[in-house]
Amino acid sequence: MEEYNARSGNRVQVIPDAVYERMRDYSWPGNVRELRNVVERAVLLARDRVFPIEWMQLGSGLAANPETQGGPNVDGDRLIIPLDGSMALDEMDSYIIRTALERSGQNVTAAARALGTTRETLRYRIQKYGLKDDPAQDEEIGLD
16 A cells, blocks of 8 residues: 555555455455555545545455456446456556546546546546547647
């Protein structure tokens, strides 16, 4: 957790008992790699000092549910992302941002608000992941 705090600039320090319980009860089919991915994503997406249980996606039957295997998908207002090591963190991040942009009609400000981040951070990641399709779209999503 300290490693990912340092990388992301976050200060996650509190791990609730419910998080430890979920970690103990999960079978970890992806072993240490999966655990690292879960911790990295949770620290990256944390909004305060508390480890966010909502980004763990453990104990929900995700690993055993055949409908969710093979890649991420959207279920209403929820994104379901596999934690079996089949997606790298950058792929997950890119997928989340792309989905938020699609749902906001390519409005970066609205997508940033939905993701709980700043417009500048989101613009940086849009460029990092190459999520703009064409230069004409730059003005529409605020990359001019």
